[in-house]
Amino acid sequence: MHLAWSDLLAALAILLVLEGLLPFLNPAATRRVMAQLSQMGERELRVAGLVSVIAGLLLLFFVRS
Numbered sequence: 001m002h003l004a005w006s007d008l009l010a011a012l013a014i015l016l017v018l019e020g021l022l023p024f025l026n027p028a029a030t031r032r033v034m035a036q037l038s039q040m041g042e043r044e045l046r047v048a049g050l051v052s053v054i055a056g057l058l059l060l061f062f063v064r065s
Helices: 005-025 027-039 042-064
Strands: none
Touching: 005 027
């Protein structure tokens, strides 16, 4: 499998679009989510991050295979 730089940049562009949707569409909800995240423990944040990474890798595996 060959991964071109354009693929990586396209993925980054999609990430930025998706990350920007919630603050653009509903800034108040974004503030509430950020406030809740700041109250979470370090272990909870790490587990949530790990679950997100695993889900992303699985999705990428299935899309690319």
